Amino acid sequence: MxxxxxxxxxxxxxxxxxxxxxxxxxxxxxxxxxxxxxxILRTFSHPNLCMYLDIIRGKHERTMIxxxxxxxxxxxxxxxxxxxxIVKICHQTLKALSFINSFEIVHRCLAPDNxxxxxxxxVKLFNYGLYFMTGKGxxxxxxxxxxxxxxxxxxxxxxxxxxxxxxxxxxxxxILAEQALGLGQVWSELKLAQLMRKVLSLINCNSDTSVFSxxxxxxxxxxxxxxLPQSLVHLINSCLQLNPSDRPTPKELLxxxxxxxxxxxxxxxxxxxxxxxxxxxxxxxxxxxxxxxxYLWRLAGGDVQSELKKQGLIRTMPPILSVxxxxxxxxxxxxxxxDQTSLLDLKIIPLSLDSLRNRLAPVPFSAYYxxxxxxxxxxxxxxxxxxxxxxLIIRERDTEYQFRRVVLFRRLLEGYPHTKASIVxxxxxxxxxxxxxxxxxxxxxxxxxxxxxxVETDKETPNHTDRQIExxxxxxxxxxxxxxxxxGHRKFKRVLxxxxxxxxxxxxxxxxxxxxxPFIYLNFNNEALAFACLSAFIPKYLHRFFLKDNSAVIREYxxxxxxxxxxxxxxxxxxxxxxxxxxxxxxxxWFLTMFSQVDIERCLSDSVAFYCCTPRSTTYRQHERCxxxxxxxxxxxxxxxxxxxxxxxxxxxxxxxxxxxxxxLDLLDSSKFPRPKVLVVDVRNPELFHLGTAPGSINIPHSxxxxxxxxxxxxxxxxxxxxxxxxxxxxxxxxxxxxxxxxQVAQVLLRNGLPKVCVLNRxxxxxxxxxxLTKPTSS
Amino acid sequence: MAxxxxxxxxxxxxxxxxxxxxxxxxxxxxxxxKSSLVLRFVKGQFHExxxxxxxxxxxxxxxxxEDTTVKFEIWDTAGQERYHSLAPMYYxxxxxxxxxxxxxxxxxxxxxxxxxxxxxxxxxPNIVIALAGNKADLANSRAVECDEAQAxxxxxxxxxxxxxxxxxxxxxxxxxxxxxxLPKNEQVSGSGSANQGxxxxxxDxxxxxxGNCCK
Numbered sequence: 001m002x003x004x005x006x007x008x009x010x011x012x013x014x015x016x017x018x019x020x021x022x023x024x025x026x027x028x029x030x031x032x033x034x035x036x037x038x039x040i041l042r043t044f045s046h047p048n049l050c051m052y053l054d055i056i057r058g059k060h061e062r063t064m065i066x067x068x069x070x071x072x073x074x075x076x077x078x079x080x081x082x083x084x085x086i087v088k089i090c091h092q093t094l095k096a097l098s099f100i101n102s103f104e105i106v107h108r109c110l111a112p113d114n115x116x117x118x119x120x121x122x123v124k125l126f127n128y129g130l131y132f133m134t135g136k137g138x139x140x141x142x143x144x145x146x147x148x149x150x151x152x153x154x155x156x157x158x159x160x161x162x163x164x165x166x167x168x169x170x171x172x173x174x175i176l177a178e179q180a181l182g183l184g185q186v187w188s189e190l191k192l193a194q195l196m197r198k199v200l201s202l203i204n205c206n207s208d209t210s211v212f213s214x215x216x217x218x219x220x221x222x223x224x225x226x227x228l229p230q231s232l233v234h235l236i237n238s239c240l241q242l243n244p245s246d247r248p249t250p251k252e253l254l255x256x257x258x259x260x261x262x263x264x265x266x267x268x269x270x271x272x273x274x275x276x277x278x279x280x281x282x283x284x285x286x287x288x289x290x291x292x293x294x295y296l297w298r299l300a301g302g303d304v305q306s307e308l309k310k311q312g313l314i315r316t317m318p319p320i321l322s323v324x325x326x327x328x329x330x331x332x333x334x335x336x337x338x339d340q341t342s343l344l345d346l347k348i349i350p351l352s353l354d355s356l357r358n359r360l361a362p363v364p365f366s367a368y369y370x371x372x373x374x375x376x377x378x379x380x381x382x383x384x385x386x387x388x389x390x391x392l393i394i395r396e397r398d399t400e401y402q403f404r405r406v407v408l409f410r411r412l413l414e415g416y417p418h419t420k421a422s423i424v425x426x427x428x429x430x431x432x433x434x435x436x437x438x439x440x441x442x443x444x445x446x447x448x449x450x451x452x453x454x455v456e457t458d459k460e461t462p463n464h465t466d467r468q469i470e471x472x473x474x475x476x477x478x479x480x481x482x483x484x485x486x487x488g489h490r491k492f493k494r495v496l497x498x499x500x501x502x503x504x505x506x507x508x509x510x511x512x513x514x515x516x517x518p519f520i521y522l523n524f525n526n527e528a529l530a531f532a533c534l535s536a537f538i539p540k541y542l543h544r545f546f547l548k549d550n551s552a553v554i555r556e557y558x559x560x561x562x563x564x565x566x567x568x569x570x571x572x573x574x575x576x577x578x579x580x581x582x583x584x585x586x587x588x589x590w591f592l593t594m595f596s597q598v599d600i601e602r603c604l605s606d607s608v609a610f611y612c613c614t615p616r617s618t619t620y621r622q623h624e625r626c627x628x629x630x631x632x633x634x635x636x637x638x639x640x641x642x643x644x645x646x647x648x649x650x651x652x653x654x655x656x657x658x659x660x661x662x663x664x665l666d667l668l669d670s671s672k673f674p675r676p677k678v679l680v681v682d683v684r685n686p687e688l689f690h691l692g693t694a695p696g697s698i699n700i701p702h703s704x705x706x707x708x709x710x711x712x713x714x715x716x717x718x719x720x721x722x723x724x725x726x727x728x729x730x731x732x733x734x735x736x737x738x739x740x741x742x743x744q745v746a747q748v749l750l751r752n753g754l755p756k757v758c759v760l761n762r763x764x765x766x767x768x769x770x771x772x773l774t775k776p777t778s779s
Numbered sequence: 780m781a782x783x784x785x786x787x788x789x790x791x792x793x794x795x796x797x798x799x800x801x802x803x804x805x806x807x808x809x810x811x812x813k814s815s816l817v818l819r820f821v822k823g824q825f826h827e828x829x830x831x832x833x834x835x836x837x838x839x840x841x842x843x844x845e846d847t848t849v850k851f852e853i854w855d856t857a858g859q860e861r862y863h864s865l866a867p868m869y870y871x872x873x874x875x876x877x878x879x880x881x882x883x884x885x886x887x888x889x890x891x892x893x894x895x896x897x898x899x900x901x902x903x904p905n906i907v908i909a910l911a912g913n914k915a916d917l918a919n920s921r922a923v924e925c926d927e928a929q930a931x932x933x934x935x936x937x938x939x940x941x942x943x944x945x946x947x948x949x950x951x952x953x954x955x956x957x958x959x960x961l962p963k964n965e966q967v968s969g970s971g972s973a974n975q976g977x978x979x980x981x982x983d984x985x986x987x988x989x990g991n992c993c994k
Contacts, residue, residue: 024917025827471810474828479828509859510831510833510858510861510862511831551864584868585869586837588834589834592833597833
């Protein structure tokens, strides 16, 4: 299989010593600036552009680039190319240039070796991002471009003009002239200094002698020049205008009539479409999108850095040789030997796909096109990869398993939102890292035209939150290359400002940045999606937390949190109570950032476990998104069976959570829970108890507890022993109506270390509404 | 858990004199370096990039002062103005406060003065307040003159030092100066039993029922 992508490498200029910016923070390394800036290139998908697949930072400001690659370039084509062929190359190159120009990117090193051809002989422009990603060359110490093809103004004027799309047109003009005149290379005998003088000397050309005609004369191919079609000469002359203002842009050139004269689609350039390449091309791996291919290539052991090392592009010098002779106290370094290994070598190293092909050889062809709507009989369960049962960390590194997941998720995402249910189901198993950003968006139910919404959102107008955002962004999330890059900072600021702008009821609280970070990281090239995800995430998990005055919401939340601790871990609860360690002192950063600053994995597995054994109504908050909505379809419950709002003071005065009558009925449903999960403790008088109580309940009248004591022991009675024997079950303390006794008794049970204690909201009376009161059994 | 901080490393009062425990709170505008000062004092470290503090962080550090061991319980608070409503919970019952400003930022000095006023009005009457002009390593971009801050501190009876969490300049010194100024009669026994169930929030003098702290 032919290599599909290649690597190259260079060094960014390193900052001298220990330099700080005006804000006292260290300067961002140039390689990080390049890294952040170049991410956008990875989104470019155009038939005449080689795709950028990866940008990798190495040690000492090294940057490595992985790009789509084809072995055949205009420089390597041996046969002379026909006039229609030249026109086709010109046309496709212009389309590619015009596309990158629309992102304000110019090639600046356009030369025959950067014009590649795919198997069908179509132009694939290569290396067009180098000038852009290095900040017009500012972040690297080497000049960008081949002097032979450089426009004269590039040598002469400031970078503004030297970075106009018209510099590429000059280069294209020289390339076309070479091809039209059948020259291997213009001025091939000149050395670098002479070459630059030669290009500059062209300034003497005037309207009588065009640059093109002079090149023809100098290379003694005047006859050939005279026989060229006028339209082609006109095209080349337009490209080789000395004054940039006379030179058309790629977009303007595309309007030239010459491109209508030829039926460009049928023209063959060189010898392409050889039978053997045709055969190669039907290898199913070639049907995968390049990003997937690269992702799998790396999983199958592909390592750009080691490939470059093997090819001698990355060499290392023993550190002992780079020790300077003298370091002055203020930091300047003297007598350091120049490291030869850091010299520029822009050689391109194709990366072989053979090991990936071998690794995926056992995968049947059908796996490339899995059925997602109907589980077919042909694809039985046995065909599922054996890796499915392994730990996540292994699954994420298993080539074949990831292959299946990636193919499946790509197809599911293509069908979104129709495939929402399947995505949720599959995501429970795992999410392939390659598609995590889009899968999360699907899980958050982001759909519709979020892009225009984001575009229309004001992200620029200064406002009072700017100062805080500007202070926070450069110092937070600097652990990550993407988020610490300047581009990352800009995106951070825009998304945060957009969110504040679109949610006038909310404000920027420190901590919001932590919620924003994962979405920017996952959707670095799609700010609108990052914003849409954030906008969907916050109401889902942190509803109203970012109100300007959020104290009512937060305090209710923390009071509920205290109840839940009491419910699940009475020992911890009692200890915290004893030392007065209220959640206001420690839990705010957890909830305000959704635990983004703690070990989330442990947190997540614990919280899922707790969630599963916590009755929904015990977490009821009036400030939650849809308070009290317990999905009990077809069961029109009486409102008294649902929860009702309590003030924060009331919540704080009670130690245990309340449970709704509806939840209790649910727990008492023996068809759902054949082994009872709940024990009702009826604290009313025995007379009332014997008139009717909850099924299976025990009676400990509140008068048996010495409620005058601060923490009384359990009363000595057989019922207390039943309580202890049922430790672990949900203990629902029920009194008469909303009398305070149930709350007090629940607190005593809690102080005595019993877990899962809660109070029946509105007391035992609510069961009457459901006709569930039964005579107690005589045990 | 009762002997938080480890009783082992705490010298016993019989052999080593008194042990005093003080609650100290750091206040000041955001990004002036409160967390960095604490990190330098407690762990001797400095991070170029210090994540912003949400809510507050709690740390402890012990310093020795002649025959007295002083244990600081440090509440490092969030600087953003929005978190202001939480601040009383942290400075209530505190015996000491460090109010931090950034010497390259005049606004942060103004904010520091507001904090001083608030503490003088609402904190414990005997609270020891220190003013720290942080980021002294950035003297090139100084916006607040040392003399001006010193004069303000003298007027208000504050300790004052210019500090740098980055270079460690005056970091231990300012905590030591506070320790010296604090009254040493509020002895806390190091023997352990008296420590059990000790309340983290309020000092012994202003005990309130838990759960009412943020009112």
